[in-house]
Amino acid sequence: MENTFGISIIGAGRVGWHLAQGLSAAGHPINEIWSRRHSQAQELAERLPAARVVHTLDFSQSPSRLFLLTAADAALEELVRHLILPTGALLAHTSGSQPLDILKKTAGHTGVFYPLQTFSKEKPVDFTQITICLEAADYASMQLLDAAARALGAQPLPMSTQQRRQLHLAAVFASNFSNHLLRIAHELLQQSQLPAALLDPLIRETLEKALSLGPAAAQTGPALRGDAPVMEQHLRQLFGEPAWLELYRLLSADIQKWKKP
Amino acid sequence: MENTFGISIIGAGRVGWHLAQGLSAAGHPINEIWSRRHSQAQELAERLPAARVVHTLDFSQSPSRLFLLTAADAALEELVRHLILPTGALLAHTSGSQPLDILKKTAGHTGVFYPLQTFSKEKPVDFTQITICLEAADYASMQLLDAAARALGAQPLPMSTQQRRQLHLAAVFASNFSNHLLRIAHELLQQSQLPAALLDPLIRETLEKALSLGPAAAQTGPALRGDAPVMEQHLRQLFGEPAWLELYRLLSADIQKWKKP
Incomplete structure (x- = not known):
């Protein structure tokens, strides 16, 4: 060649x-x-x-x-x-x-x-x-x-085509969907007159931990802890945003269903 | 003092x-x-x-x-x-x-x-x-x-307490939930015998774009494009994972409902 x-x-x-x-x-x-x-x-x-x-x-x-x-x-x-x-x-x-x-x-x-x-x-x-x-x-x-x-x-x-399609699907979760969650977070801050940049250090640290420890080991939060009162309060806060409330429910349930290694 | x-x-x-x-x-x-x-x-x-x-x-x-x-x-x-x-x-x-x-x-x-x-x-x-x-x-x-x-x-x-609670809720979306999506992506790769580290550069670039442009301007993907055949194919790929299929549906619908600025 x-x-x-x-x-x-x-x-x-x-x-x-x-x-x-x-x-x-x-x-x-x-x-x-x-x-x-x-x-x-x-x-x-x-x-x-x-x-x-x-x-x-x-x-x-x-x-x-x-x-x-x-x-x-x-x-x-x-x-x-x-x-x-x-x-x-x-x-x-x-x-x-x-x-x-x-x-x-x-x-x-x-x-x-x-x-x-x-x-x-x-x-x-x-x-x-x-x-x-x-x-x-x-x-x-x-x-x-x-x-x-x-x-x-x-x-x-x-x-194979099948592997590439699975990789593409995984990329949608890892990239498009995670970016959308960041947008929802920004909008929640705006609703309370808080500056969007407030979350940037947390977002960076979360990513660094996910990449260095792997996302399984890096998982934290109320759903993983099983902190029912905090989750209940978050659902009340989301009362006016039914789509985000449903996302909160599903993501929390999926975190809880999954057994941390 | x-x-x-x-x-x-x-x-x-x-x-x-x-x-x-x-x-x-x-x-x-x-x-x-x-x-x-x-x-x-x-x-x-x-x-x-x-x-x-x-x-x-x-x-x-x-x-x-x-x-x-x-x-x-x-x-x-x-x-x-x-x-x-x-x-x-x-x-x-x-x-x-x-x-x-x-x-x-x-x-x-x-x-x-x-x-x-x-x-x-x-x-x-x-x-x-x-x-x-x-x-x-x-x-x-x-x-x-x-x-x-x-x-x-x-x-x-x-x-205020109310602002702090909203910030905490936003942090759950930006940190705990986005980390969970990375874990789902990793598991999808494992299902197809692909190495988890394959997505790392994409994850880094997604985050850099979200932080520099803001997540609203950085959003891409099939849902934003309205690429129905690709989304339909992704749903078929998720047939064996009903919780992830439902998350895919909800996140895609929420991206589509939202008008990109």
Whole structure:
């Protein structure tokens, strides 16, 4: 396998934005960028030495060997139907939840290249801290995806579609849902005219303990202690917020059901 | 007000452990330690220059001016019934959820000294990162509690019982419940034979974004995007875990109900 290989990016959202720049910096030329939103493709192309914006999904004349499909999950099937790739090219999507099979309508090789991280456009990405979950239908494709992940400095980890879906679900609990609980906490403070930043040191310390001891050993609080009067009082405080009251009930019951190791 | 004042600690759990050592290091002598568990009082006394372990709640001959009641919430009323304090002394509890009134059966001055942090016995505490929520029935008591908080290097913040209770409830969401979600995520990974540490960089980045942008601006994920097929698939994955399925449903519905700013 040659040391560098050309890449085209289909979808110029947050994932495409960071992968394209990372792979380009690692020496793999980004040849083409396609995006449903032209301006996003243009903005990304301006940051890459060799990239041009294309308006067609017919890539039959492309010099690229790897096509990264970084569009939203819901757009994948439609895009795959219209894509025309050069012979021997590898098409990989970057979704945590879509099966490898969703790409099977393309004639060529297929794979998955799912970076396990939350990306913001403004914030630089440290790929050395990121695992990229790989899946491929054949060995040569797996080799190419592995080389791309290593070029970024990321950790490649082959796994099945089923494992990747479970990881994606776990990430929703660990990231999206825990962030939502922080938002609820902020709103509770606002209701009592207390500054939101008051909780920041507690939030940091909770996280440090969860990461160093593991969340099982780090668990504390009224539910774990079985402190019924405090829990009863909290439910009274939540009387005006039925959804949060129900969340309090369920989370407390689940903490109590679980036996601390 | 004199610059240093004697202190007695009633309860030698994690909060008493750290407050006693911090206040002693700041120059306030810890005179006496009482604990239901004698060995804990002994262990703490050995770390303090002037402290002795006492076996009675009759402190009428004590030289201390501040009595910190750091016992568990459930024990407070019973302890208060048996406490005898020197004339003019201030008794303060350290609970996030108990009213100031719970101390009213004592003859003297009363207050609240609630440090907003999660304490572990093994882990040193950086008091400069901690807010201590104060409440007192009179101005001189508030001054003494303020002086004690500042001696620790902590930030004193006077607030009402109602505000402190709301802060405590918010802390349960931000700390205990978010930690529990991390534990669920870990267990989901284990179910699929994936290493728990896989999520650590995502968890760190999520927290950094929540603290720098605020959790409202940092929210992402299938629920916020309204990605119904992915959410439907996640619910199928949770079929064998009805409590987590219900949590997924409620948290997603609450994210969707909320309008992102």
